[in-house]
Amino acid sequence: MHVLRIFPINFTKFCLGLFIVFWCVFGATGIRWLALAKMSSIAAIEVPGMCESLIGLAKRQQKICRRNIEVMDSVRYGAHMAIEECQYQFKNRRWNCSTVDPVKLFGNFLKLGTREVAFVHAISAAGVAHAVTRACSKGDLQHCGCDRTVSGRSSEGFEWSGCSDNIAFGTAFSQKFVDARERRRKSKNIKRVLMNLHNNEAGRKAVEDSMQVVCKCHGVSGSCELKTCWRSMATFRQIGAILKESFDGATEVKLEHKKNRAVLVPVNDQFKPPTRSDIVYLVASPDFCEPDPKTGSLGTGGRVCNKTSKAIDGCDLLCCGRGYETRTITIVERCQCKFYWCCYVSCEKCTRTVDEHVCK
Known part of the structure; x- marks a missing residue:
């Protein structure tokens, strides 16, 4: 069968062209894979070589794509959720998480180490974790399903049953895919890498910490003679609100070397070291009042x-x-x-x- 009958060669060239443009314009500092959110689907990756032409993927992410083709549509949806939630949480702020265009997305903005950029990293990692976990529970993925480790009778007297969300698989895949770009062997900007990795983890931690126990009663006339429960993720709107609260209380950090190891510590030595749930940033935010191509600010006019x-x-x-x-x-x-x-x-x-x- 000739695959080009299904996916014409001009479509392949178009995707490759977008990838090259995106690489040249966006540089190495952005979350380039978020551009997947602008694609209508990821069905085209079933064509050999298409993982290499998907917009914004680093080499490690391309390799992950090839090995996990069925998961990539969940990654796309996670990116879409992340952008929509970011725009919802910041709709009344001077910076309102506006995307510039389908290729540049946030433009030069992501080159900065501000708390807004930190939030984008956190909500993006959370989006992938949430979307992949949900796909597992729905039975959309062959390599994962419900969390079968949650079973038996609980100490509170109810039976674990139903389909508990497989948060372990979702967060593990998010870490593997989202962090891939930051885990290159050599980087000139180690403090920015550490900032990104920390905020990615904060996003996933928000998904983990928001897991809820959901129960259903069984018995005559709702007597609840038997109660079965399962673990379920919070809505992504709730997770967005958690991360927005972390954004408001974000910690400014700097790079220090302790025991031959680079770490981020608070600029103000009166503050406690940031936890895994905290959002951290490196530089103060611009006021976002006026348009500024260098910072990616669109201004607030209009x-x-x-x-x-x-x-x-x-x-x-x-x-x-x-x-x-x-x-x-x-x-x-x-x-x-x-x-x-x-x-x-x-x-x-x-x-x-x-x-x-x-x-x-």
């Missing part, structure tokens, strides 16, 4: 702000003192919905006029 808020989403802070303009917009929405038996809902269209405030 952003919608909250006139009455005194928080960061308020017009005073979000607009960086430049002021704002007010414009009147008309919103069309569904209203007066009625359910008709059987089985549809009918709604009317209502319009309302509101004032919208936009940063100058």
